[in-house]
Every structure is written in structure tokens, then in C-alpha cells.
Amino acid sequence: KEKRGPGRKARKQRGAEVELARFLPPEPESGRKKLSSHGRRRAAKRRLGAGGGPAARRPLGGGGRGGGEGEREPTGQTARGRSGFSDSNSKWLAPAKAKKTQPKGNHVELSSDGEVEEGWEMEEEEDGSSEEEMVDDYGASSSEEEELLPIEKAALKQKPDREGLSEDDSEEEEEEEEEEAEEASKQKMGQKEEEGPDLQLNLDIDEQFKLPTSEEIEKEDILFISEPPDLHVIHQRIQGNMEVLQDFGAKREEGRSRQEYLALLRRDMAAYYSYSDFLLTKLMDIFPLPELVNFLEANEVPRPVTIRTNTLKTRRRDLAQALINRGVNLDPLGKWSKTGLVIYDSTVPIGATPEYLAGHYMLQGASSLLPVMALAPQENEHILDMCCAPGGKTSYIAQLMKNTGMILANDSSAERLRSVVGNLHRLGVTNAVVSNCDGRQFPKVLGGFDRVLLDAPCSGTGVISKDPAVKTNKDEKDILRCAHLQKELILSAIDSVNAASETGGYIVYCTCSIMVEENEWVVDYALKKRNVRLVPTGLDFGKEGFTRFKDRRFHPSLKCTRRFYPHTHNMDGFFIAKFKKFSNAIPQAQKDEEPAVEVAAPSTVPDTIVTEPPPKKKKLEASKADKEQKLPQPALKKKHSLQAQRRPLKA
């Protein structure tokens, strides 16, 4: 085991000034542009020691600089670049001459790979040397055959066990350098192995670009248990891994399958971002890799606070003025919303200003404004809001309708209904009736609405930034249970709408989740089961929904649905679909017509893009069979009877 000196970290922590003082008097070097501490140090070295002449270094440095390569060496290492180490580490640092040639070869490749890591590494280093300087050093070292890699080697030598150590900047840099080098060439492997057994564990990590074998993974696991995982290490590994995966043909290692890389990536991400493996697998299916990282990062950060002006009581301009007078820093939400404001910061609590208490605005997420905008309620309509708690969307509907017409605000949870009532009263909504039924009872309780908004209870994978517990406590069963409930609810919602209403006949289905099982699948199910079709939501931004996903194929009209993500739109993850019911459904009165309805085979297939179900009877049976297959629920029977009643007349 190499004897470790005082440690580079210790040296670094004392700061550049200290090092400078150690090396040289602060003399500006002539003929050089900006000389930072780095340059000055080197100048001092030049004065001090022999080594390759400055002249030799310059051109190489110039060439290297032109390459725009990232500097890997910590500034402190420049001293080591010389054959005679002039700093305190000379005791234990010894340039490895054997490797001089290779690094030169790697020089170019490293530079190309360095781009990604460069910025990151520059953060790592406490001395913020300019790139130029670093390039200089780089050139210097290679000219002196002390290349980057030998320095890495040297650094390697001091690292017996990378896993176990607490974060050490230099280690990370080396690891990173090594990782890049790995990608560039496999020679590193050989080089590293020369370092000896004490680097065994280092190998594990760098391996991503040499995938660790399963034993090594186990070793890591043991280490993870005994010591807390080194997050930086994992992070670098993730990045390296992603680079390999993106250019798999070139950067992969022989004999290692893509699956193994992916498996390691999954494990690392699960550890780094604290997700359950199940959820991460799902996310990896939905997002391509670079987007996945953005998504995960975005979930760590809360979305900005947004409020919605209550136009029943005030105007956005007046409200903004009043809040600014109270010391709130805000901005309009965007072109797409006339009532939204985003709060950057405020001196007073936003939930307690007199304007809030007077009901001039409502705290609401930006993404919650979208389904109501898609619903576009008109005045004097009858609207149903199933699952309305805490009442933000309901009140927005009411304000769009200017308190005319009628809203039935329903939620199955009594405690959450209290907040609905409070909010509705506070905001001055007079046309709402609040009820506490299970959403699935709906058409029976009351039907014939013009529009229905269904904000279905979901797994919450789009709002992870608000509730990090979702990262780990959702699994396959939860998602399926949610999906089942959503399917029942959406059928009830569709049945509660009167397709013949002059102004309406629309259903908006939305969830705050990004899972395909809860979104596109449910929508597709609804399309198959009822006489509805998807219409454009009227929202011109947002990503389109999937029309195919893994082995499932959805109806092509699903392109009209919209998905919103935290990392692309800076709002909570959301999914919105707008349906139009096109066949004349007569609510409760259908009971009488049931026999006629059932007998009549639909002669006219609606000329829409809905995948046409077989004639009604078959549809009933098919749906019955379908239901049998799904999780048995007591609601099944009710649904069956509802379906029988609700067979809409084909146009």
C-alpha cells in the first residue's frame, strides 16, 4: 500500500493562496495572457526546477488548448507534472515512466471525452483554474512525459479503496478521468491493473465503462451496507454509464451486454435519487436516457409557487399590484393563462395575506389550470367535477362560468371536502353544490351534465417533487389499482354526460401522473367502451400522448392528448385528455329504452376515428368478460347494470 502523504485534499482545502506561497513569489509572467495562480505556479516551477523547457511546453499547451480539452488535473497536480515533484508529495508520488507513451496516445481521445466531464470537474476543483491554464498543464505534462495519465496513476496509487473513502475531490477527478479514459481506450485497464491489488476496488467503479462483474457488484453491495454509498462516485458512474449507452457501439466493452449496463445504471440511479427499482424501470421505459436524468433532477427541486386570480372578485392586474405592495415578487404565468401568476419570493406568507382571505386568489399549481382550460366551461351549463378536492379546479370552473349555471362538486373523501367548502366559500362561488359520493355512483345519483371534469386519483408520479415518498412506496399493485379505479371512474363520467347537450358533451380526464398505465391505457379503454372520441384539448403546448408503448398499441387519436413534465414545462407532471361524447345519450330515461336499445344493432357506425366496437350485445358481453378479467370488484355488478342502462343510442 502506498504511503499516503498529507493528502491532496488537505492541501486543497488550505486554498490556492497557500500553495502559491509555497511555490513562488507572485510574479507576473511575461508574454502570457492572463496568468492565474496556476500559471504563476508553473512559472515558479520553471524557475525552480529543470524538467522540459518552457518552450517545449508552450506549443503543446497551445495545441492542447486549441483542442478545448478539459483539464483533469487538479491544480495541485501541476507540480507533480514535473519529473521532480517539487511539492510536499514528492515522497510518495513517483511518475510512472512506463506509461508515458500511452497517455500521449490517449491525449486526443481524452480531450474529446473530456467535454462532458469538464464542467463538472471544474466545479469539483476548488481552485478555479481557467481552462487555458489547465490546458497548459496538460500539454506540459505530456511533453514531459508526465502525462495526465501518470498523474492519474499516481493518484490512483494513493487510493486504496475508493468506495470506502469519504468524498475526495481528487479521487473523483481521477475516477472521472479514468472513466473517460476507459471509454476512450481499454489500455487503462491494463495500466490500472498494474497498480496492484490495492486498486481492486477502484476497478469496480471505473468499470462502468467496464461493467463490474456480478461479484464486484456484490462487493459493492456489501460496502454499501457497511458504509454509506459514496454519492459522488455513483453520480460519476451514472454519467459515464450514460455516455457509454448513448454511443454503445463504440464505447461498449466486449462481452458485456446492454442489459448489464442498464442494470447497473438502474441500480445507481435508484441509489442516487432514492427511487425504488420498480419505479425507475417504469421511468426508463417512458423516457430516453438523457431526459430521464433531467426528469429525476427536476423532481428533486420543487416547482415554483403559482396562484390563480379569482376573477369573480378582482382582476389580475389589481391583484398583482396589491401583492407587490405587500412585498411579493411575482410575474404573470405565461401567455397561455390570463389568470395565473407565479410567485418568486415573498416577504409575507402567500397563504395568509388579506387578499387571500378575501378570496382574491387561490394557491394552485400551474398544471391544474390546464384541464379546466381544456374543459372550457360555458355559462349556464351543468358541470360535474368528480374528485374535486381541494377545490382549485372547481373554483376555476365557477369563475369561468361567472357563477352562472351549476356545478356539482363531488369528492369521495369527507375530510378533503371540508377544504373544498372552505375554498368555495372564500372565493365567493355561489353556483356550486358539494357532495360526498363515490364517483362511480355518478350517473345514478345525477346525470345529464353538459361537461364533466375527472381529475382521477392517481399514483402521483408527476408530483414527486411535492411528495418524495412516492419514489419508494409505489409498486405494480398500486399502479394497477389506480388504473382500475380510473377506468371505472371514467366510464361513470362518460355516462354522466349528456351527449345531446347543445353546448357541451365533453369530458376531460386528467391525472397528475406520468405512467402510461394510468393515462393512455385508461383513455384507450374508454374509447373502446363508450361512444366517445378524443378531441384536441386546445392546449397548444405540451408533449403529445403516446400512441404506442412497449407492446401496447393505442388508438391513433391519442395524439390529441397532452403530457406535461416537470423538466420540460416546469410544472407538475400531468396528463390531459378531452373526449367528446358523440352519440345521443339520454340519462336516466335510458332505463325505459333498454330493450329497444339492446336489440337494435348499430347500423351506422359513427364516422369517427374511434375503433369501432362490435354491436352492442357483443360489447356488453365483451365488457363483461373484460371485467371478469380485471380485479373483481363489487362495483363490477353495478357497472354492468349501469352499462345496460346507459347504452347510448347510436346517432
Add this chain to the structure above:
Amino acid sequence: IGENIQLLVDRPDGTYCFRLHRDRVYYLSEKLLKLAASVPRESLVAPGTCFGKFTKSQKFRLSVTALDFLAPYAKYKVWVKPGSEQSFLYGNHVLKSGLGRITESTAQYQGVVVYSMADVPLGFGVAAKSTQECRKVDPLAIVVFHQADVGEYVRNEDTLT
């Protein structure tokens, strides 16, 4: 608000009515009433706007949720200075030092609507002193008893309904 009650009932856009539901009085239009009638009684939480409730001893307590409706018709108003606006919102009574304006000829123990100086209704109260007495009394005396204020939306969210 006295005889202005009539204005609440016969509004231009249809007749409104008061309905009693589980000890609370709600105010809603007749159209809304029809709809609310079809919801099963156990499930119905709040038809229209809650005006107040009957307490166990059958006294009627007006609730702050009625503020928006009553405020325009209030005959006796009290304006509160900005400084004691917050204090009233926390549930404290209004002292003479915080009193801005008061309508003339307010009788003692008269129900009043409390406004801020910006004419934003803050809540209800009961005049502790008649207008004449208010002039005479010292600055720390209570002039309006607090009954209901909008701060309750935050404080007593659960009990609003």
C-alpha cells in the same frame, strides 16, 4: 342589514332561498336547489353558500362565509385602520384606537360589518358602543366585538363545514 333582506331573496337572476340542512342555513338559488335535491341527503355537504348555523341552544350564529352577500347591503359599517386590521383578522376585538370610521347612529349591540380602509370586508361584529359613546370613550376600550372574520378561513378551515 334590516329590510335589505328582500334584496337577497329576490335577485334579478332568479329567486334565491334559504334552506336548512343539518343545522346550517344555506343560501342558494332555486335552480341550484333543484339540483341539490337530487343528491342523497347523507352525501350532500354544502348546497350553495352557508350563511350560519344554529347552535345547540338554537341560537343563530352568522358565519363569515356569508360576508360577501351581506356586505353590500350592510347598513351599519365600521372601518378599521390598517394597523389593527391584522389584529381583527386574528380574532381580536376592535379597540377605539383602531377604529377608522363608523356609520352614524349605530346603536349599541348592533350588528355591523367590519371593513378595512380599502373597503375590503373583513368580517362581522357587534357594536359595543353606540356612535356617540364611541366618541367619548378612551382609546383602549373595545368598540366592536369580534364575531366572524375572514381570517377564519385559515384558522378554522375544518369547522367552516
